[in-house]
Amino acid sequence: MYDVTRDSDVDTKATKLSARNVQVYYGTTHAIKDVDVDIEDKTVTAFIGPSGCGKSTFLRCLNRMNDTIDVCRVEGTIQLDGEDIYDERVDPVQLRAKVGMVFQKPNPFPKSIYDNIAYGPRIHGLAKNKAELDEIVEKSLRRGAIWDEVKDRLDAPGTGLSGGQQQRLCIARAVATEPEVLLMDEPCSALDPIATAQVEELIDELRQNYSVVIVTHSMQQAARVSQKTAFFHLGNLVEFGETGQIFTNPEDPRTESYITGRIG
């Protein structure tokens, strides 16, 4: 039913992020219940599930973006390379430099393309001088697979690009700060099929250097780009395993009903 023929053997990779017993509450609503997940290095992990099942919420826990929501409370432990990211000594700003994020809606800054990319390296002091910064910008835009389209107009506003270009710009912006993990919250939901294909190709390339976590509503997309898939339902992590296995031979009946389109 789904194309899972690409190589998916990822069993010898190190664990990058590990979540144990994670609970998330929005006020009195228990949004995430008892989630245990290990996210491996240099792997694409897909989170799938029906709307409102908590996959985006869980994704935002991984770089503490939920801190900005007052009513949100996170319990349990999430470790990045063995360090608890919710430890009170952790500065979320440093964490987010290591765990980058790409959002559902392309959200470039209303500045030039160059400044969009250069902003992260500037605030983190990654470049000593203009030449180094130029180099980082070019490298990031190349990694974002958008360099050829924008190299002649780096001074043009980032908001003037097309939707797909904007999203690739945002991905380039996220990789410019050299993160170790890249979180993507439905990065293709606002894009047309061609732009989606470009972003998916990009995700596959990013896997060489980063651990990528992607939330998606498209099961075809999850099957195409990921090596591991987690299925969320009503705040529970129902099933987590090799993408091939989840899509061809799910253990849980709920997973099967979802991927065959019966619930969701």
Place this chain on the structure above:
Amino acid sequence: MTDATVHQPSASASKHAHSLLAADARTRKRNAAERRFRMYGIAAISVGLIFLVILLFTIIRNGIPAFTQTYITVEVELPEAKLDKKGNRDIADLKKVSTFGYAPLIDNAIFTKVQELGIETPFEKPKKMRSLVSASAAAQLRYMVLENPALIGTTVEFEVLGSSRVDGYMKGRVTRDSVARDKNIDAEHFDIVDAMAQDGSLARIFNWAFITGADASESRPEQAGIGVSMIGSFFMMLVVLGLSLPLGVAASIYLEEFAPKNRLTDLIEVNISNLAAVPSIVFGILGLAVFIQFMHLPQSAPLVGGLVLTLMTLPTIIISTRASLKAVPPSIRDAALGIGASKMQSVFHHVLPLAAPGILTGTIIGLAQALGETAPLLLIGMVGYIASNVPDGIAGGFLDPNSSMPAQIYEWSKRADPAYYERAWGGIIVLLLFLMTMNIIAIILRRRFERRW
């Protein structure tokens, strides 16, 4: 159910077999309602426009005369025998000659002119000419001489400020009938005025003194100007801008972006909204109690006026700043936080620049409000007869007693002489020009800084 809905359109179509070319009763009714609504709208806007036109027309018709003033140009003899008896041009000696020494010189000059022109007049003494000129004319002549003693012994051409009755006659405000019981001037004086006006030696010229001058006493409306109170307003606005913009923006950023949402911040929010609706006179009495009675700052000083108006402007600026901060899409904050910017970096690098047009507009509207405010100034003594000179320094500008434009207008409108009524309207024109300029600046800034996202 599904079957039923599928069949319904054809069934209903056959039931109401209506041509699309003719509107049915229900559609006609709806269209009529829509037309009525548009009419109400047009009517409301028309009424508004009519009142605006009436307002502008009245202001301009009543206020424009204040911008011209009647002057009599005559050759004034400055005899050494009267002005410098010792003949050594010593400034201390020259100062001993008061305006009483100068007034007869002007009288003589005008009398000579009247005789030169061959104007028939019942007045036989030069002193009778004094009704034609302002009481301040002699002082102005004296200043001129003291500034340039070399003029003594010569005959100079001098523009004598006409009295307010003469000015009123030239502007049609005063008639021969209306001065029948006036002790200041007789109807015969107007024969002289008519003849001199024909000759050209008496004319209405542009009234710079109104724009640059200070207030004058009750009996000399022809001398009163709005200039010094304009400077008072300017220094007050400096205080308001310098305090309320940084305070207001900082408070809004803290409340909007950093403060936890709890009972306390809710209470503060409600209170700020309420403060914006507090009558300005309340701020005036607060200023009186705190700044003058408790802190002993000088009365009538633009500094205190500015402080009071700052209190009044702060809620306006905070409310508009918070609104424009709220209008910045959260995705921009997420984007900044997502690449590891701190909260403060995300606010100052991304949110604030996007909110800037709104903040600027709010600030300028707040300033415009403050510029036109009179009531709080009543209580700190910035109304009343304040005929101060132009302040000689920045400290003087902030601390010397001064008035402000709206207070000056209010003051003039209270005075008995109709010449002051005209000045009040003229002052309103100046004030409106200032407000218009500020609003235009607000529009330009908004256009320039507005960015799409």
